[in-house]
Amino acid sequence: MKLLIVEDNLLLAEDMQTFLQESGFIVEHTINLTEACEKAFVYDYEVIILDLGLPDGNGLELLSELKKRRINAGVLIVTAKDSIDDKVKGLEFGADDYVTKPFHKAELLARVKSIIRRRNFDGNNFVEVNDLKADLNTSQILVNDQPLDLTKKEYDLLLYFMYNKNRILTKESIAEHLWGDDIDQVDSFDFIYNHVKNVRKKIAKVDGMNSIRSVYGMGYKLFEL
Amino acid sequence: MKSLRSSKLLIKIAVLFLFFIVIAFSISATVLILKTDHYINKSVERSFIHKHERIVEQLEKGQDIEFFKEAKIIKLNKGDYKNSIIDKDTLIYNETLGVDNLHRLRKQVIQVNGISYLLILKKNIEDFTNLKADVISTLIPVFIVLSIVIVVFSVFLSRYLFRPFNHILMQMKRFRVGENFSYESVKTTTSEFATLQLLYQGMVQRAEEDYQRLKEYTENMSHEFQTPLAIIRNKTENLIADEEVMENHAQSVKAVYDEVNHLSKLSNTLKLLTKIENNEFINKKTIYTKPVIEDHVEKLRELAGLKSVKMVANLDGDHAINIDAFLLEIVFKNLMRNAILYATSNSTIEITSTADTFKISNHSDTSEQKPSDLFRRFSKGKSNQSSLGLGLAIVKKICDLNGLLIEYKYINSRHCFVITSGNN
Numbered sequence: 001m002k003l004l005i006v007e008d009n010l011l012l013a014e015d016m017q018t019f020l021q022e023s024g025f026i027v028e029h030t031i032n033l034t035e036a037c038e039k040a041f042v043y044d045y046e047v048i049i050l051d052l053g054l055p056d057g058n059g060l061e062l063l064s065e066l067k068k069r070r071i072n073a074g075v076l077i078v079t080a081k082d083s084i085d086d087k088v089k090g091l092e093f094g095a096d097d098y099v100t101k102p103f104h105k106a107e108l109l110a111r112v113k114s115i116i117r118r119r120n121f122d123g124n125n126f127v128e129v130n131d132l133k134a135d136l137n138t139s140q141i142l143v144n145d146q147p148l149d150l151t152k153k154e155y156d157l158l159l160y161f162m163y164n165k166n167r168i169l170t171k172e173s174i175a176e177h178l179w180g181d182d183i184d185q186v187d188s189f190d191f192i193y194n195h196v197k198n199v200r201k202k203i204a205k206v207d208g209m210n211s212i213r214s215v216y217g218m219g220y221k222l223f224e225l
Numbered sequence: 226m227k228s229l230r231s232s233k234l235l236i237k238i239a240v241l242f243l244f245f246i247v248i249a250f251s252i253s254a255t256v257l258i259l260k261t262d263h264y265i266n267k268s269v270e271r272s273f274i275h276k277h278e279r280i281v282e283q284l285e286k287g288q289d290i291e292f293f294k295e296a297k298i299i300k301l302n303k304g305d306y307k308n309s310i311i312d313k314d315t316l317i318y319n320e321t322l323g324v325d326n327l328h329r330l331r332k333q334v335i336q337v338n339g340i341s342y343l344l345i346l347k348k349n350i351e352d353f354t355n356l357k358a359d360v361i362s363t364l365i366p367v368f369i370v371l372s373i374v375i376v377v378f379s380v381f382l383s384r385y386l387f388r389p390f391n392h393i394l395m396q397m398k399r400f401r402v403g404e405n406f407s408y409e410s411v412k413t414t415t416s417e418f419a420t421l422q423l424l425y426q427g428m429v430q431r432a433e434e435d436y437q438r439l440k441e442y443t444e445n446m447s448h449e450f451q452t453p454l455a456i457i458r459n460k461t462e463n464l465i466a467d468e469e470v471m472e473n474h475a476q477s478v479k480a481v482y483d484e485v486n487h488l489s490k491l492s493n494t495l496k497l498l499t500k501i502e503n504n505e506f507i508n509k510k511t512i513y514t515k516p517v518i519e520d521h522v523e524k525l526r527e528l529a530g531l532k533s534v535k536m537v538a539n540l541d542g543d544h545a546i547n548i549d550a551f552l553l554e555i556v557f558k559n560l561m562r563n564a565i566l567y568a569t570s571n572s573t574i575e576i577t578s579t580a581d582t583f584k585i586s587n588h589s590d591t592s593e594q595k596p597s598d599l600f601r602r603f604s605k606g607k608s609n610q611s612s613l614g615l616g617l618a619i620v621k622k623i624c625d626l627n628g629l630l631i632e633y634k635y636i637n638s639r640h641c642f643v644i645t646s647g648n649n
Contacts (some may be wrong), residue, residue, distance in 0.1 A: 009452050015459045081283050102455030102489050168465050172486045179528070194531040205529055216475045218482070219467060 005029045005044045006036040013169045019105045033057040047074040047112050063093040079208035104173035105153040110163040130211050154199050161222035170219040229255045239379040250368045257360050265353040273346050285336040297345040326351045360479040364636050389413035447496040453487045494615045506549035515540045521557045529565045535573045548627045559616040560585050586641040
């Protein structure tokens with residue numbers, strides 16, 4: 001699966017590129033709007049990760065061009081401008097989702113994967129790790145074919161782990177994913193501890209594997225065995 | 226401090242003018258009346274003296290004095306009479322005209338050739354008193370006319386002369402920094418108003434420039450901060466993923482990671498606060514709060530549940546606030562999160578609204594802060610060191626800018642926040 005990163009900051013772009021490549025994607029990178037248009041019009045990308053503030057224009061222009069030419073690529077907007085204007089405009093212009101800088105890479109990966117899943121309308125829509133099987137069409141997670149009785153947030157949390165298997169998810173990253181924290185944050189870490197504890201309990205109840213571990217007191221990791 | 230009642234300048238000037246006119250008229254009326262009295266007395270005196278001299282002359286010559294009108298001479302018996310003069314005003318019936326006329330009578334003892342006489346002189350002073358009455362009755366209408374003229378004149382002043390001033394005031398009222406204010410200048414030949422207008426235009430321009438510079442600076446800073454912060458965070462996440470590094474440096478990496486997150490949030494939140502202060506959220510409309518609150522409660526119910534805290538909402542469908550939707554979200558979100566954060570386990574958070582108030586309260590055993598410190602920036606409860614301490618400051622700022630009154634109370638071991646809709 002091919003992704004295109006449009007980002008003028010080289011350090012950031014390289015970092016994203018390496019990370020997404022490690023996650024199994026083929027990733028290309030451009031630093032400006034012109035180049036991005038050339039690539040996007042010629043090649044097929046599953047998802048374009050688009051920074052809005054580019055040196056030669058606003059990323060929204062690419063969005064409207066894609067729409068005009070009926071190019072069917074998923075678009076994830078990345079922007080430092082956390083104003084709702086940009087977000088709303090981006091989504092109106094046909095973007096699939098947005099993240100604001102600075103974002104957690106786990107969040108980026110989860111969003112990219114989620115866009116890909118959402119666009120895959122036909123066929124089964126499953127994510128599988130160990131004995132966990134997430135059915136994205138019904139928003140259920142099954143262990144040994146038994147559905148887990150998860151709350152909405154618990155489902156989001158476990159899916160986030162599954163999208164980011166074998167990676168440490170820091171508490172900050174989990175908090176942002178679950179509660180979209182951009183405002184003054186309450187001390188969410190106790191809450192995360194309780195959330196994870198509840199999810200583990202529910203998995204154990206149906207004799208599932210305990211594959212979520214706490215790591216260095218910094219976060220949690222879902223190990224793929 | 227009790228505020229002083231203000232009234233229009235022109236009304237003040239008119240009232241002062243009237244006041245001074247009353248004083249001026251009272252003084253001039255008194256002077257005029259005194260003068261008239263003086264004139265009357267002098268004329269009567271002159272006439273009496275004249276008659277007196279003539280009579281004495283006649284008596285000395287031994288002539289008859291019967292032909293003297295309005296004079297009477299009575300020969301007195303021998304004796305020692307004092308030379309006293311007694312004046313008296315009295316009404317005397319005028320048979321010809323059939324009316325009473327005011328007269329002045331003078332009784333005086335005179336000695337001529339060693340004989341004492343009682344001399345009684347009288348003088349019709351009706352005309353003089355009429356003159357006095359005329360003076361007074363002229364003053365009153367003049368005073369009334371002058372008062373009317375002053376009132377009419379001040380109305381004219383406010384309509385015409387003060388028009389440019391009122392225009393400048395209206396323009397001042399319209400001005401909001403950052404809203405691309407265009408000043409509509411007014412033509413005036415009054416130099417004070419022209420100067421005022423010029424100074425005000427200069428001020429507006431400076432305020433606008435300062436605002437733009439500050440806005441640009443804040444935006445740039447916030448924008449330019451985010452990219453390096455994102456890079457630091459990503460690199461730190463790489464380190465976190467590296468087991469070898471974490472074996473040896475977990476604590477350091479964690480510290481860097483925590484601080485960069487804190488910095489990033491701080492930058493975002495301060496930027497938001499600046500935007501709120503700069504009135505950049507201008508899509509005000511009347512929002513019925515019930516569905517918004519219910520939505521938030523639903524979203525946070527699970528979070529509260531993790532702490533075994535129940536959320537109970539008792540809402541009035543008529544409660545509405547005129548505000549930007551984004552800001553309203555922030556207010557509810559921050560207040561609810563604050564309540565969850567400080568609530569004791571197994572307690573209840575109560576959210577109620579009436580037609581014009583919103584109230585949220587949570588149970589807590591300790592009142593942690595002085596109420597006055599609560600809304601200050603970077604003030605946070607003892608139990609929560611990782612919070613930025615900006616949540617309530619933001620709520621307060623939003624309330625202040627949208628004509629909402631927010632109050633904090635600690636009653637019956639409960640922290641209560643009440644928002645009352647004012648005139649917005």
